[in-house]
Amino acid sequence: MRIGRRALLLGAATAGATLARPSTPRLAITGEESVVRRLVAAERRIRVPSGDGPEVAAWTFADEPLPVIRLRQGERLQARLENRLPEPISIHWHGIRVPNAMDGVPYLTQEPVMSGQGFDYDFVPPDTGTFFFHTHCNTIEQLSRGLAGVLIVEGDEVVPHDAELVLVLRDWRIDAAGAFTPFTSDAAAAKAGTFGRLRTVNDRVAPVLDVPAGGDVRLRILNVDATRIAELGVEGAEAAVIATDGNGLPPLPLTSWRLGPAMRLDLTLRAPGPGQEAVLYDYFAPEPVPLARLRGTGPARPDRPFAPAALRPSDFAEPDLARADKLRLTFQTSAIASEIVLKDGQVLRLADNLCLSAATHWAIDRRSWPEQGHQALPPPLFELVQGRSYVIELVNATQYQHPIHLHGLTFQVLDPRQGAVGQRADTVLLGPRDRTRIAFVADTPGDWMLHCHIIEHQETGMMGWFRIT
Structure with a gap:
């Protein structure tokens, strides 16, 4: 021992x-x-x-x-x-x-x-x-x-x-x-x-x-x-x-x-x-x-x-923010009004109804999984190139909090979260009508999941996956 x-x-x-x-x-x-x-x-x-x-x-x-x-x-x-x-x-x-x-x-x-x-x-x-x-x-x-x-x-x-x-x-x-x-x-x-x-x-x-x-x-x-x-x-x-x-x-x-x-x-x-x-x-x-x-x-x-x-830092590849590709993901309910006004005044115009089943309550970019079960794999939310830097803006268009977790990656939080800037994480908590940006290097190839870690949200639509090649 x-x-x-x-x-x-x-x-x-x-x-x-x-x-x-x-x-x-x-x-x-x-x-x-x-x-x-x-x-x-x-x-x-x-x-x-x-x-x-x-x-x-x-x-x-x-x-x-x-x-x-x-x-x-x-x-x-x-x-x-x-x-x-x-x-x-x-x-x-x-x-x-x-x-x-x-x-x-x-x-x-x-x-x-x-x-x-x-x-x-x-x-x-x-x-x-x-x-x-x-x-x-x-x-x-x-x-x-x-x-x-x-x-x-x-x-x-x-x-x-x-x-x-x-x-x-x-x-x-x-x-x-x-x-x-x-x-x-x-x-x-x-x-x-x-x-x-x-x-x-x-x-x-x-x-x-x-x-x-x-x-x-x-x-x-x-x-x-x-x-x-x-x-x-x-x-x-x-x-x-x-x-x-x-x-x-x-x-x-x-x-x-x-x-x-x-x-x-x-x-x-x-x-x-x-x-x-x-x-x-x-x-x-x-x-x-x-x-x-x-x-x-x-x-x-x-x-x-x-x-x-301070703790000894892990060896992470630093994202090149100046050259990073920009993406955006919006977390929303599966049936929402055509316009949502965020805290900063920006208006989101989204579909009124995604024609989803009664058991589906949530969506990412108007797409829900597992609507027909986990084995019915939907298309990826996005595809990334191994070794390239990315910045993703995460937008919460709902009135509930969502801890968003990315598999396979440790990312840098670019916007202030509870007094810390630049903290590294694998899960970030979005408040109601909140948004934040995360940055990372796509360093591990494969098909990776992305979802809300309030599990009932995950299991009723707020999950998807992305690919690194």
Whole structure:
């Protein structure tokens, strides 16, 4: 078992308890180390909240409800997926710039993994950071049943933190007895989506987590919920944003940060003193919701200025903005008025009705997928040339928020988002009647998906794909 200098605290079962980092098998293959994992998707009875809640018939990839895979930069991941569920599944490695055949999108990059079958995922993640993996079949139900995990690629810290917390935000759509409640409805899918009754961090409700008093703690926060948007802030401690979607940026003092589904946020937090607490809140609610409490333990570290260190950047090709080709994508409802006026006064004139089925609520550039099912592949939204730079303007012509995710790429956000300019991401949150521009180099060939990560929006039309050749 490889143990670093930092303590890994993942979802303390009780105040002060910790989960040790599990042993990770490694094989030397052609001069490089490989991390080998067997992911068996199956129904498992777990307690939600963890430890003291009712039993839930969850779907998970491993016996631990939320498996965490850790790699060092340059290591290969060899993950064997086995499907013991009654329906097809796949694994999408969210935010990882994988070879196209490893991206895990049924019918676009691979055949779905049928019940009783398996699939081997094999790749070397090129970037460090905080990522996750999840099913990409019947996603609204399978993800809500628990079919997700965390993937961390280490090697970006110049100055080590004193401790680390992995904090996974997700709703459980269950009743008081542990039975699942409806995952979706037409009314919810056409609006903001379906929310779960039970909000958890690491499958616990407002857990109390021990941190070294006065130490600098890295918080890896992942929103893996299918629907919920959070506005994160910390009270009782200083904190700074050091990475978005796993990509380092110059440390930015945290006031609050809006985190949509599939987005990740890394913070450096100065832990409170012995016996004192800091609280992670969600302010995107009528009243602030405490998500987790961080309690200082042990002797206090010496008093010193709070000066978070920047992370070591990943090696991304810089887009040539002066020569970049310009594109535009408009995210809209499937039946909309002929004119929409955006905040900046621009008028969009679009078709009154796209003649779509009753189950289709959303569209990208007046096109919806999967109107006739995922396997009925529509034409690509656009085609790109490998090695060329692009700037895409993303326009939200609706009154709802949309976290837009591009597979296969890490892009630069050109317009200010929550106080940061130029942050790198794989998912960007568009507010109502909002727009932003993203830039990237089309560096990996293949057919890549693009969609809203409010999964009910994705599954009712707001998804498409593009090609890099």
